[in-house]
Amino acid sequence: MTNSHPASPLPPEENNPQSGFTLLEILVVLAILALLIGLVAPAALRQLGGARVSVARQSISRLGSVLDLYKLDVGAYPTTEEGLAALIHKPADAQNWNGPYLKDANEPKDPWNHPYSYQAPSSREGHDYDLCSAGARGNGAASPGQSGAICNP
Secondary structure, eight states: OOOOSOOOSSOHHHHOTTOSOOHHHHHHHHHHHHHHHHHHHHHHHHHHHHHHHHHHHHHHHHHHHHHHHHHHHHSSOOOTTTGGGGGTSOOTTOTTOOOOOSSSSSOOBOTTSOBOEEESSOSSTTOSOEEEEOTTSOOSOOOTTSTTOEEOO
16 A cells, blocks of 8 residues: 655645735734734823923922022012013023022923913912913913913912
8 A cells, every 4th residue: 555645754734835824814913013002002192291291290399499590589578570581591680690590591381382471470369479380281370270370379
């Protein structure tokens, strides 16, 4: 009895020219990846938004300390008209100005790359000034009590 089939060194599935992934298998994998991205991306973006708010609060606190140093040197906080630029460039009427108080030559910006809103004297009782970020909406000057505004405590 002779075997008419020649011995093949490859397993039968590797010898098949039709082997590979079917379109259905590829579509299933793509659907799973899309579901994972759809579930993970919103959570990651929420974390990023929360981090920006935290950085804005820390920056406002740091700028508050810098404003306190300015007050120790000059005797008063910068006026609303002088703004935060008084921390970088000496105002005309500021005696004993010992600045610049910030390393960067530009006025500070919040994590959304918008300028901070500064007002002195404060519109709130018990505060010397208002220093706020408009937050993610960032359209115009922010003030305490405004929706989404992040201000000095």
